[in-house]
Amino acid sequence: MKIEVVEGDITTLPVDAIVNAANHALLGGGGVDGAIHRAAGPGLREECEALPAYIAGVRCPTGEARITHGHLLPAKFVIHTVGPVWRGGRGGEPAQLEACYNACLALAADYDMEAIAFPAISCGVFGYPVELAVPLAVRTVRTWKGDKPARVVFSCFDPGMAARYRAMLALA
DSSP, X not given: OXXXXXXXXXXXOOXXXXXXXXXXXXXXXXXXXXXXXXXXXXXXXXXXXXXXXXXXXXXXXTTOEEXXXXXXXXSSEEEEEOXXXXXXXXXXXXXXXXXXHHHHHHHHHHTTOSEEEEOOTTXXXXXXXXHHHHHHHHHHHHTOOSXXXXXXXXXXXXXXXXXXXXXXXXXX
């Protein structure tokens, strides 16, 4: 598997799927979630609204992933995952975050995707410490056993985050 870091807007990447760091409703929000919904157009929201809700609007529980089409995005698909809200690490957040990455990679493999792009899941409004999330993300992707995807991109909106991913990738 080829792993790379790209600085810029995840919504512009020509990959098979981009990952949306979503909320439970999958209907858009702030940060990368809102940016993906805006760039994909109203069809993405309509498709998400058609997904079954389990309890009180929860279409995707924490640590799981759902797939939709990319609509107006260059990516053919959007894989939505709900990362954990940071509560000091005592609520199983590392296992939940690892589950997010694995669930997304599994969907990419199921759909025979060559390339997938991840944002820094849970590092925005969900408050997961970057210094803990980046090593976990890199380790989880590196230990993925599937043949697909063949390429994983860590998409970083700012140079500081990109530097963290590059440094972590250089360590091993």
